[in-house]
Amino acid sequence: MFEDIPVDVSPMYEGERIRSANMFVELAGPKSSGAELVQVAEDVEDGALEVVGPELSEMTEGEIYPFGISVKIQGEKLEKELEGVIERRIHELCNYVKGFMHLNQRDQIWCRVSKEALEAGFNLEHLANALSILLKEEFPIIEKISVSIFTEESEVESFLETARATYEVRDARARELSDEDVDVFYGCVMCQSFAPSHVCIVTPDRTALCGAINWFDCRAAAKMDPDGPIFEVTKGEVLDNIKGEYSDVNVMISEKSQGVTDRVYLHSVFEYPHTSCGCFEAVAFYIPELDGIGIVDRDFRGETPLGIPFSAMAGQCSGGKQVEGFTGLSMEYMRSPKFLQADGGYERIIWLPKEIKDSLVEFIPEEVIGKIPTEEDAGSIKEIRKFLRENEHPIMDRLKQAKEEVEEPETAEEVSEEAEMTVAPMTQVAYAPELSMPAGGGVRIILKNAKVYAEKVIIKRK
Ligand code: SF4
Ligand SMILES: [Zn+2]
Secondary structure, three states: OOOOOOOOHHHHHHHOOOOOEHHHHHEEEEOOOOOEEEOOOOOOHHHOOOOOOOOOHHHOOEEOOOOEEEEEEEEOOOOOOHHHHHHHHHHHHHOEEOOOOOOOOOOOOEEEHHHHHHOOOOOOOHHHHHHHHHHHOOOOOOEEEEEEEEEOHHHHHHHHHHHHHHHHHHHHHHHOOOOHHHHHHEOOOHHOOOOOOOOOOEEOOOOOOOOOOOOOHHHHHHOOOOOOOEEEEEEEEEEEEOOOHHHHHHHHHHHHOOOOOOOOEEOOOOOOOOOOOOOEEEEEEEEEEHOOEEEEOOOOOOEEOOOEEEHHHHHOOOOOOOOEEEEEEEOHHHHHOOHHHHHHHHHEEEEEOHHHHHHHHOOHHHHHHOOOOOOOOOOOHHHHHHHHOOOOOHHHHHHHHHHHHHHHHHHHHOOEEEEEEEEEEEEEHHHHEEEEEEOOOOOOOOOOOOEEEEEEEEOOOO
8 A cells, every 4th residue: 555655654653753863854843834734625636746845855954844734635525624633633644654753733743754764765745645545544534635745935834824724713613612502522532642541521612732623623523433532422410610520521531541530620720630641732830839820832942930841841741641730731722711710710820921922812801911921021930929919910819818818827816936727637738840859968859740748737937
């Protein structure tokens, strides 16, 4: 089937990583631009393949090039709603090609070609060919398919514009529905190939964390292939409407995660947050010092207020783990009125990159938008605190209230030098994504995702 392609094509290469030492060129990614798009169309010329712009043989080793993958499909039973789900498979299928690595989705894609693949005679037309064969095989309802690959800068730019406009149409459609309007949600386990216990729950308000699949896409996919990786999940009993906890969703997550996760709050980063595979567009993270939540996205290059960049944070909370205080999310979820509603929504957000903030102007409540600092306003916890105070961010009331509660024993009649707070046996009293402690012998102990449990909390007057 793949005899015209000079490298192997098989699911066994899916986990292959191409490190910079072994890389011939990089395509798209954070230092360039690119996108992938599947469109249902009329008059598709079946089997047509084209590369617009330089082929690999015309590229220079070690360079980075813009990159677009445009797939047009036609078939009697193909609905437009299936575009997003078919598009999402490009990631997995491109990775079947030995010597080609594909990360992320939509306009976030990031690819690499290995030196060995180039030496074997591999070129981008072979990639287009493999993709067209694999997609047809995976989705028998595709009757005709054509694949175009763009590497010429101006072509990629105009393709990117079309792609973004298409994503927006898909996303806007889902925005009209809300969780209460539907009887069923959907689950997706497409990412279990690398995050074996991860299950995405997709609801009208919570677009999948990869940002590429919404409730409508899932509905079409589950209808087309009920035994496939996307399936229907009934809600069951609403256990908590604000947190977004449903009995049948919990049961399904437990079953599909092989018992690793058995409870999920769809709209909170606390206690039982939605798990994260690795393809999230952004991460929400708790900042314990200020009792607020920060957001960082994949494109943000600097350090977050926790002192680590996006990549390090992603490493801590991906792989399908449920890590309290962190949750991966899509940009679209940040446009939902239910966005982390159990935690206070935007009133609890105390830091986010400027680029995200600008893109969410219509969705962040007017009364709070000017009060949330970006990297341009504050970087450290201290600077954030100052900005929040100066701009009267609602979190300040929360902090003040919490402080008053702690200080209360001192204002009581019997002012003692030491106040004791008895908590339930071994209650979690603090949480820190990173806790650093000096130790003897010139070493420092760093605890990651530390949870501190205590039998008693003692508050001493300084
Ligand atoms: S991130 Fe979630 S919804 Fe997106 S492909 Fe992976 S499992 Fe499916
Ligand atoms: Zn994923």
